[in-house]
Amino acid sequence: MSWGKFCLSALAIFWKIATSCDSGMSSGMQWLVSGFSWAQDMRDPVCSTPLIAPMELVEREQALAALISGLASAADGEGRVALLAGEAGIGKSALASRFAAAHRDTADVLWGACDALFTPRPLGPLRDIALHMQGALLTALEADRDRHHLFSLFLRGLRERKRPAIVIFEDVHWADEATLDLIKFLGRRIAAVRALVILTYRDDELDPRHPLRSVLGDLPPETTLRIPLQPLSEQSVMSLARNAGRTNEAARLHAATGGNPFYVTEVLANEGAGVPATVRDAVLARAARLSPSARETLDVASLSPGGIEPWIVEACTGCGAAGLDECVSRGMLRLVRGNYVFRHELARLAVLDALSPLRRRELHRAVLQPLRSRPTSPEMLARLAHHAEAADDHEAILEYAPAAGHHAASMGAHREAVAHFAGALR
Ligand SMILES: Nc1ncnc2c1ncn2[C@@H]1O[C@H](COP(=O)(O)OP(=O)(O)OP(=O)(O)O)[C@@H](O)[C@H]1O
Numbered sequence: 350m351s352w353g354k355f356c357l358s359a360l361a362i363f364w365k366i367a368t369s370c371d372s373g374m375s376s377g378m379q380w381l382v383s384g385f386s387w388a389q390d391m392r393d394p395v396c397s398t399p400l401i402a403p404m405e406l407v408e409r410e411q412a413l414a415a416l417i418s419g420l421a422s423a424a425d426g427e428g429r430v431a432l433l434a435g436e437a438g439i440g441k442s443a444l445a446s447r448f449a450a451a452h453r454d455t456a457d458v459l460w461g462a463c464d465a466l467f468t469p470r471p472l473g474p475l476r477d478i479a480l481h482m483q484g485a486l487l488t489a490l491e492a493d494r495d496r497h498h499l500f501s502l503f504l505r506g507l508r509e510r511k512r513p514a515i516v517i518f519e520d521v522h523w524a525d526e527a528t529l530d531l532i533k534f535l536g537r538r539i540a541a542v543r544a545l546v547i548l549t550y551r552d553d554e555l556d557p558r559h560p561l562r563s564v565l566g567d568l569p570p571e572t573t574l575r576i577p578l579q580p581l582s583e584q585s586v587m588s589l590a591r592n593a594g595r596t597n598e599a600a601r602l603h604a605a606t607g608g609n610p611f612y613v614t615e616v617l618a619n620e621g622a623g624v625p626a627t628v629r630d631a632v633l634a635r636a637a638r639l640s641p642s643a644r645e646t647l648d649v650a651s652l653s654p655g656g657i658e659p660w661i662v663e664a665c666t667g668c669g670a671a672g673l674d675e676c677v678s679r680g681m682l683r684l685v686r687g688n689y690v691f692r693h694e695l696a697r698l699a700v701l702d703a704l705s706p707l708r709r710r711e712l713h714r715a716v717l718q719p720l721r722s723r724p725t726s727p728e729m730l731a732r733l734a735h736h737a738e739a740a741d742d743h744e745a746i747l748e749y750a751p752a753a754g755h756h757a758a759s760m761g762a763h764r765e766a767v768a769h770f771a772g773a774l775r
């Protein structure tokens with residue numbers, strides 16, 4: 350978890366504790382809540398956004414302009430639904446937060462989130478908002494009133510506000526069924542409401558049958574703003590690296606992270622070499638949600654830096670296409686010219702690092718077998734030597750490492766040639 354995410358969670362938990370205490374809040378708690386300026390902000394009845402210090406965001410001018418135009422329409426009485434989409438760590442929350450912080454003097458900000466629970470809370474985001482607003486909506490939620498009543502109350506609350514509202518539903522790829530219904534309900538009525546509803550979601554985690562797809566597809570196009578977020582360019586990564594005093598790492602950093610801002614900022618915030626713990630945790634949390642066969646597929650794929658062929662995965666795991674398809678639809682792997690590669694090199698390293706030495710050796714052996722069963726081309730020698738060494742298979746090392754060394758030397762890659770010969774001698 351990044352420091353920013355940790356702070357968000359801590360603030361949200363603290364706020365929930367504080368508000369759940371309500372009149373029974375201890376004097377110590379009251380002092381705590383009133384003593385900090387951020388806590389006062391959290392009690393502000395028109396802003397439930399977890400506050401984080403607005404950070405400088407690079408390459409997000411267009412996305413911010415789209416949100417600003419959506420809010421302008423909302424202020425004129427024609428609401429909008431903005432779809433803020435992109436892979437994990439691309440900066441959806443940072444952008445929504447930044448935008449909300451910039452406009453909270455002129456608009457009411459209502460923030461709620463879906464959680465990655467195995468069984469999501471029904472109407473999680475609406476509950477977050479109601480907890481903050483208190484009043485009729487919270488009472489109705491606590492009394493388990495039917496959905497239509499709750500949705501109507503919420504809509505009425507939006508219509509009766511003096512100022513336009515910015516409503517943020519975070520991470521709707523994890524939305525429960527009732528929240529999806531709420532999105533449909535709002536989407537159909539937003540044209541006559543002074544509100545900008547921002548939905549953030551990971552678009553690379555929506556497989557074709559994901560229920561959010563049809564909900565979003567049915568939103569009226571004339572009131573829907575689609576704002577896909579792209580990875581940062583090499584130039585922006587360079588400028589972030591320069592600010593961190595690590596200019597010479599910029600090109601490598603861009604290659605390893607694919608311009609994903611979460612990975613970029615975490616690596617830059619981390620003094621040591623290797624995969625930062627925050628990145629590792631985020632990647633492994635996503636991997637943990639895969640089915641066992643997809644997880645095994647991912648483990649096997651992590652052994653091959655240049656990507657892996659489906660027939661090798663099939664031979665090693667017996668999982669076949671289903672495991673690979675799941676890894677692709679959950680945004681972990683992508684298909685490039687017939688090979689499956691990790692979307693980000695850092696994610697591959699995080700998965701690889703998580704394998705125990707024994708398991709890693711076992712999997713390298715499993716990969717080596719089908720690779721050896723096919724005719725060897727000179728280009729394959731380095732790869733065979735790599736798996737042979739990691740599998741600690743002496744016979745295979747002696748067969749492939751010197752041959753790979755000679756091939757590298759013939760291509761003028763002398764440093765690689767030396768490494769292969771050294772491998773054969775070990
Ligand atoms: N445009 C940007 N410029 C600089 N840093 C950024 C930018 N966008 C995001 N970041 C950094 O990346 C981190 C991750 O961003 P954020 O949490 O918003 O991603 P996300 O898309 O919401 O991810 P998730 O899907 O996991 O919720 C932020 O804490 C911030 O440090």
Ligand SMILES: [Mg+2]
Pocket residue numbers: 441442443549
């Ligand atoms: Mg987020």
